[in-house]
Amino acid sequence: METFDHRSRRGDLRGGLKRAQAFVYRFTMWSTEFALPSSCAHSLGMATIVLTVSYFFSLRLLLYRHCSLLEAFMHTPYTYAVAGLHCASGKRDVLQYFAESGLQRDSYNQVYISIPLPVRLNLIEKLKKYGNCRGLFEMTHYDFLRRDNSAAIQDGGPSAAGQVDHLNLSEISASDMAALVSSVLAAGASPMVDNEENEGVRTSFQCRRAFFDALDIIQNNNRGGVRTALLRGLNMLRQVVAQWPSICSRQAKYIRDRKMYNTLCGENGSFRITVLHGVINSVIYSAGVLRRLALFVLQIIHHKCSSREAGRSPLPYIICCRIPSGNYLCVGVMPTSVSKGTRDRR
Numbered sequence: 001m002e003t004f005d006h007r008s009r010r011g012d013l014r015g016g017l018k019r020a021q022a023f024v025y026r027f028t029m030w031s032t033e034f035a036l037p038s039s040c041a042h043s044l045g046m047a048t049i050v051l052t053v054s055y056f057f058s059l060r061l062l063l064y065r066h067c068s069l070l071e072a073f074m075h076t077p078y079t080y081a082v083a084g085l086h087c088a089s090g091k092r093d094v095l096q097y098f099a100e101s102g103l104q105r106d107s108y109n110q111v112y113i114s115i116p117l118p119v120r121l122n123l124i125e126k127l128k129k130y131g132n133c134r135g136l137f138e139m140t141h142y143d144f145l146r147r148d149n150s151a152a153i154q155d156g157g158p159s160a161a162g163q164v165d166h167l168n169l170s171e172i173s174a175s176d177m178a179a180l181v182s183s184v185l186a187a188g189a190s191p192m193v194d195n196e197e198n199e200g201v202r203t204s205f206q207c208r209r210a211f212f213d214a215l216d217i218i219q220n221n222n223r224g225g226v227r228t229a230l231l232r233g234l235n236m237l238r239q240v241v242a243q244w245p246s247i248c249s250r251q252a253k254y255i256r257d258r259k260m261y262n263t264l265c266g267e268n269g270s271f272r273i274t275v276l277h278g279v280i281n282s283v284i285y286s287a288g289v290l291r292r293l294a295l296f297v298l299q300i301i302h303h304k305c306s307s308r309e310a311g312r313s314p315l316p317y318i319i320c321c322r323i324p325s326g327n328y329l330c331v332g333v334m335p336t337s338v339s340k341g342t343r344d345r346r
Contacts, residue, residue: 063176067234069108069115070098075237077299082135086244086300097134101126172226176233177218180226183233184214186288239283240293247274247297247319271316271332272301278322285323287331294319294333302335 061079064072073079073094083097084090098108101123107115115123127136172180187210216222217229274297276284283289298317316334323329 062179062237063230063234065112066172066176066230067112068110069103069112070094071234071238072112075241077296078303079136080241080296081300081303093134097130097136100130179233179237180217180229181214182288182292183236184217184225184229185210186236186283186286187232236283236289236292239281240289240296242281243276243279243284243293244297244300246276246279271318273318273320275328276319276321282324284321285329287329290319290321290329290331291333294331298333298335 061069061072062076064076073083074085079094080086083094085094102119103115103123107119112120185207187206213222213225213229217225220226279285284293294317297319301317316332318330318332320328320330
């Protein structure tokens with residue numbers, strides 16, 4: 001994936017958009033948050049160094065061991081897109097899927113680690129069996145939901161709204177840790193100050209503090225910080241999912257297909273764009289969180305459009321969000337197939 005963020009001057013959405021469009025066609029980066037078929041290669045281009053990384057399907061439910069199973073399905077892009085959780089019928093199908101897998105309502109609505117041990121031990125086989133019938137083919141991968149032999153909590157436990165002492169902080173996967181660290185770094189980069197002269201000083205201080213907080217979490221020097229980052233990460237994922245209805249509404253002007261400016265690239269290429277003129281939750285006012293939202297939307301587009309309209313799926317996607325100061329924060333992402341073709345033409 002390729003990402004770009006730019007804070008344009010007050011009201012200058014066009015300026016920020018032009019820079020985002022230019023960036024989308026000039027650099028190549030990658031992200032494991034957007035899953036493509038295993039034959040795809042993801043490249044990171046910086047200066048003259050090019051690193052190519054290939055990987056296979058190994059998606060995990062994001063933070064599923066630290067929240068309810070239903071919520072993990074909601075904020076994981078793959079399950080949200082393929083299961084159709086953006087509509088009421090998709091939610092009903094997922095609940096039926098859980099019922100077929102032998103999960104009671106109180107099981108998939110509570111923290112995963114609190115689900116009775118016998119249910120957890122048989123869960124992966126049940127999800128595989130009934131997932132194939134519903135198009136969730138990646139559920140058959142062993143790493144998607146690994147076997148849990150832990151006997152820490154065998155009986156019913158706290159609810160998902162409940163106590164942070166049962167968030168299973170002793171075992172965190174690499175993808176979950178990436179979400180935690182991203183949430184900490186994003187907290188130090190939210191543009192909330194109207195005064196542009198003081199904003200740089202405040203942002204610099206908060207970014208440094210966020211960096212060292214993230215470093216402490218990685219080095220396991222602050223267990224309380226891990227708990228705070230986990231709750232913040234869960235809130236970040238919830239807010240990303242909560243923006244999807246707005247992106248599909250008139251307020252966001254839908255997901256528009258546009259043409260690239262001829263002055264910015266050698267050919268007239270297409271892209272997709274969404275403009276959010278107002279966001280209720282301030283969590284979105286961060287380049288890192290907005291990037292995750294853009295990748296979340298691109299994942300849904302990939303799974304919803306690629307099977308029907310192969311020509312529409314690989315378009316770059318730009319999302320612009322108006323922040324309280326009146327500026328627009330613009331982030332651009334692109335599928336690997338587009339970035340690879342662009343690199344080959346240079």
